[in-house]
Amino acid sequence: MPxxxxxxxxxxxxxxxxxxxxxxxxxxxxISATDASALRDSYERLAVYRELVRGxxxxxxxxxxPRSMARLGPLFDEYFDRFLQERAPRTHYLRDVTPELLxxxxxxxxxxxxxxxxxxxxALHESxxxxxxxxxxxxRGHQAAPLTLEQGVDFGAALRHVSYHHAVHELPEDEQxxxxxxxxxxQLLVYRxxxxxxRYLELTPVASGIVERLLAGExxxxxxxxxxxxxxxxxxxxxxxxxxRLLADLAERGVIRGPRPEGSSSPA
Amino acid sequence: MNAPEPPQRASxxxxxxxxxxxxxxxxxxxxxxxxxxDFFEVSPENYMRRGGYYPEQLEQLDARYPLVTHxxxxxxxxxxxxxAEYLRxxxxxxxxxxSPFHSDHLCFxxxxxxxxxxxxxxxxxxxxxxxxxxxxxxxxxxxxxxFALENITYYAHPGRAELSELEFLSEVLEQSGAGLLxxxxxxxxxxxxxxxxxxxxxxxxxxxxxxxxxxxGHTRQPSGLVLDTHGAPVADPVLELLAFTLExxxxxxxxxxxxxxxxxxxxxxxxxxxLRGIYERSLERHHAGH
Numbered sequence: 001m002p003x004x005x006x007x008x009x010x011x012x013x014x015x016x017x018x019x020x021x022x023x024x025x026x027x028x029x030x031i032s033a034t035d036a037s038a039l040r041d042s043y044e045r046l047a048v049y050r051e052l053v054r055g056x057x058x059x060x061x062x063x064x065x066p067r068s069m070a071r072l073g074p075l076f077d078e079y080f081d082r083f084l085q086e087r088a089p090r091t092h093y094l095r096d097v098t099p100e101l102l103x104x105x106x107x108x109x110x111x112x113x114x115x116x117x118x119x120x121x122x123a124l125h126e127s128x129x130x131x132x133x134x135x136x137x138x139x140r141g142h143q144a145a146p147l148t149l150e151q152g153v154d155f156g157a158a159l160r161h162v163s164y165h166h167a168v169h170e171l172p173e174d175e176q177x178x179x180x181x182x183x184x185x186x187q188l189l190v191y192r193x194x195x196x197x198x199r200y201l202e203l204t205p206v207a208s209g210i211v212e213r214l215l216a217g218e219x220x221x222x223x224x225x226x227x228x229x230x231x232x233x234x235x236x237x238x239x240x241x242x243x244x245r246l247l248a249d250l251a252e253r254g255v256i257r258g259p260r261p262e263g264s265s266s267p268a
Numbered sequence: 269m270n271a272p273e274p275p276q277r278a279s280x281x282x283x284x285x286x287x288x289x290x291x292x293x294x295x296x297x298x299x300x301x302x303x304x305x306d307f308f309e310v311s312p313e314n315y316m317r318r319g320g321y322y323p324e325q326l327e328q329l330d331a332r333y334p335l336v337t338h339x340x341x342x343x344x345x346x347x348x349x350x351x352a353e354y355l356r357x358x359x360x361x362x363x364x365x366x367s368p369f370h371s372d373h374l375c376f377x378x379x380x381x382x383x384x385x386x387x388x389x390x391x392x393x394x395x396x397x398x399x400x401x402x403x404x405x406x407x408x409x410x411x412x413x414x415f416a417l418e419n420i421t422y423y424a425h426p427g428r429a430e431l432s433e434l435e436f437l438s439e440v441l442e443q444s445g446a447g448l449l450x451x452x453x454x455x456x457x458x459x460x461x462x463x464x465x466x467x468x469x470x471x472x473x474x475x476x477x478x479x480x481x482x483x484x485g486h487t488r489q490p491s492g493l494v495l496d497t498h499g500a501p502v503a504d505p506v507l508e509l510l511a512f513t514l515e516x517x518x519x520x521x522x523x524x525x526x527x528x529x530x531x532x533x534x535x536x537x538x539x540x541x542x543l544r545g546i547y548e549r550s551l552e553r554h555h556a557g558h
Contacts, residue, residue, distance in 0.1 A: 004391050004426050005347050009379030012386075035391075035427035045424035048493065053386045060385075088382035092341040092354050093313055097385075137319030158319060196321035 003029035007039075012050045013084040019043060054080075057089065057097055064098040064130050068123035070175045075114055079105050095134055098127040118166035118181050125168045128190045132160055132198045139257070147247060147259050149221030153214050156257035159191035161211055169200055194254045201253070205231045206239060207246045217260075220247075282307050282334055282368050282480075285544045288525040289329070291322065293533040298328045303533075305540055307334040309523050312361040312370075313341055316354075326365070335365040336480070336521075338449070339372035341383065344407070344417070345390040345400050346376040359411050369479060371416040371449040374400065374440060389422035392429040392436035401443035408446070416447030416479045421454045421496035423461060433458065434472055447479035452513055453496060453506045453525075457486050460494045470513050478517045483510055483543065484525040499528030501539060507546060514550035515557065522547055 007029040011017055022043055026036040039046065058080065062069060069076045080101070087104045089097045102123055109115040135158030147153060164186040171181050187208030189201040203211060209227025214220065224243045228235045250256040284306030289297070291314075297303065308329060315323050329335065339358065342350060362370050375387040390396045400417075408415045419437055431439065441448055450473070459466035485500030502510075502524065510522065524540055 005376055005379050005388075008388060008426055009382055009384065012384060012388075013382065031427070038428045039426065042424035042426075045493065046426070048423050048495075049386060049388060053384050056385045089385065090381050091383060092351065093317070094385060133320050134318045134322075135320065136317075137323075192320060196324075 003031050004035060004039075007031060008046070008049070009088075011046065012053045013088050015081070015085065017043070017047050017050060054084070056094070057084075060094040060097050061101065064095070065123045065126040067171070067173070067175050067177075068119060068126055071116065071119065071122070071178065079108065082108070095130055098123075099131065102127060116180070118168055118183070121164040121166045122168040122171065122181070124162065125164065125188075128160055128162065129198050132158060132190050132192050133196070135159070135192065145259050147220055147256075149224075150219055151262070152217055152219050152223075152260040153247070154257045154260040155215070155255060157191040157193070157253070157255045159189060159255060161208070161215060162188050162190060163208075164188065169202070189255070191253070191255050199253070201249075203246075204242075206233055206242065210243055210246065211250075282336055282521045283519065284521060285540050285547055286334075286336070286521060286523045287536060287540055288338075288523060288527070289335075290527065290530055292530040293536070294322070294325050294329070296533050298325050298332070300533075302332070303537055304544070305333065305537065307336060307521065307523075309336050309338050309525075310365060311340055312337045312358055312365070313339065316357045316361045330365055335367060337362050337365055337367040337370045338418075339370065340387075341377055341385070342372040342407075343376050343378040343383075344372060344403050345374065345396060346378045348378070348380060350403065350407075355407075355410055362411055362413055367413060369414040369416055369447060370411050371418055371447070371480065373420050374417040374437065375420045387420045389420065389424070389426055390436075391427050392425065392431040392433060394430060394439075397431070397436060397439040397443060400440050401446075404440070404444035404446040414447055414479070416449045417441070417444075418449035418451050418482065419454050420451070421457045421461075423493060423495075433462075434469055438473065441474065441477050446477075448473065448477040449480045449482060450478045450513065450517075451482040451484070452509050453482065453484045453486060453502065456503075456506050456509055457494045457496050466509055467512055470509070470516065475517045478513075478520050481510065481513060481517070481520055481522045482525055483507070483522065484527075497528055498525050502543075507542075510543070511546050511550045514547060515554045518554045519551055 007025045010025055011022065015021070019040065022039060026039060031039065083101050083104050089100055091097060091100060102120070106120055109120050138156050138158060166181040166183050167186050168181045169186065169188060171177065171179060187203045187205065189203055189211060191199055191201070193199050206227050209230050210223045213223035213226055218226070224240070225235060228239050233239055247256060286307035286309055287305050289308040289310045310326065315326055344350065373387045374390065376390055377384055377387055404415055404417060417440065455466045455469055459469065483502045483506055484496065484498045485502055486494050487497045487500060488494050522543055524536065524543055526536060
C-alpha cells in the first residue's frame, strides 16, 4: 500500500508523465494489478496534481528570486525540473524552498557555462531578503554600557554576513534589466532594522573581518587585531578610528546592542 | 474498541463568520477600524519558526480578534511519521495564538523526506483509516487542543478505493475522535468531479463532529474538471449547500477562504456579510426544526 504514495511522489516530481512511465512506476513500486489498472484509468487527472505541485513551488520561488529566474529564462525550468527530480523540497515552509534550490544548484551552475557566473550571487542576494526578514527576532534595546576591547559584542538585529564575487547588489531591481554586474569581491551585511526593513551595508575587507570575528564570539580587541592582520593592514590610528566608526554606525542602525555580558553564549 | 467521544464543539472564542487571514490585507485589518468579522483563521506555517514583521502583526491581531489555526503541511496520511520538530513548533504557535482547536487536511503532502506542498488524496483504504486515526488521536495530546480534519477536494483517487470517500472520512472521524472541518465547497467540487449528490453526502455525515465549516470559490477548467482554486467568490450552489449544512449542524463557525485573486478587503467583508445572513437564517431554521 505505501507504494502508491511513493509512486505518486515520483510521478508528480518527475519528468512529464506518460502512460508508459506510469506503467514503469507501477512495476517499480510493486503496485497491485487492480491498483495499477485504477491508476491507468485516472492517469490524466493524476497528472493535474503535477501541475499543481509545480505551480505552488514556482510561485514561491518567483516571489523570492524573480530577477534570477527572468535572467535564466528556460534554463531555470531545466534546473527547477532537476531539483524536483533529484532532491525536491524538504521543508514544511514554502519560504525555505529557495535556499534549498540554491544549495542544490550552486555546484551545478558553477560548472555550467550557460549560466552567467554572477547568477548564483544574484539569486543568493535576492533570496536573502525573505530569509533575513523572517529570521528570529533578537532581544531589542540599546545597552548603555560602552564597548570594551576585552568583551565581545551583543548583536540586536537578525542578520546575515555574506560575500559575493560580483557586485550584484548594485544591479537595478527591474526584472527586465540584463546589465552585467562588475566582478569584484563584495562583503555585505544584510540585516533587519528595528522597523523590520531589510537593509544592506557594504563592508571594507577589514570591517568585514571584524564583523565576522565578532559574530564568531571573539572579543572586540581580538577581532580588530586579527581582522587587520588578515587583510595585511597595520593596526594604525586610522584603522582603529575606522573600526570605531563602524561600531558606532552599527550601534546606530540597531545592529549592535552593546557589550556581550560575561558568560553569555557566542552569537554565531 | 470504544469510539472516542466527539470533540467539544462550542468554543467561547470562536463563533459566527470568519475570514482566512492573508498578508494582502493583514496591515489593513490590524491598523483599521473594527470589522464585522468574528474571527480570523491563520496558517501557522506562515508564522512558525519566524521573527520580524508578520509575527508581530499577528500578535496585534490576536489582541483584537479571536484566531484559529489551520495547518497546511502536517501530512497526516504520509507513510512516515509526522516531523517531531514541526509538531513542537506547531504546538508553540497554536499556544501563542490561543487557538481553541487546530485543524489540517485529511491527505498526504510528503513522501519520505520530500515535501510536495500540495494536498494529495489518500487511498481510501482501511489501512489508511487506521494510520490517520491513530495519529489524529496522538496529535490532540501533543498539541494540547482538540484536533479537526478537513475533507479535501480530490481530482483522482490513487488506485482502487476500498471505501467510498464518505466511508473513509466517517471511519477516520469515528476511530480518531477528531472533529470535522467540513469544507462545503470541497464537497460540492467533489460532487461535480465524481458525480454524487452533495446533500446526501452531507446528510450522511455525523453532524455532531463538525467543528467548523469552510466555503471558498472554485473554477471549471476547459477540460470540465472543477478545481478548488480559492480564487473566486463563493458560487451560489455552494451558498445553498452551506445553508443546508448549517440547518443540520446548528451553530458552528463558518469561514470564508480566499487565497488567490484576493480582492480589496471591503469586497471580502461584504462576502462575509452575505455569509452571515445565510448563517443567521439557517440557524433560525435549525432551531425551528428542533
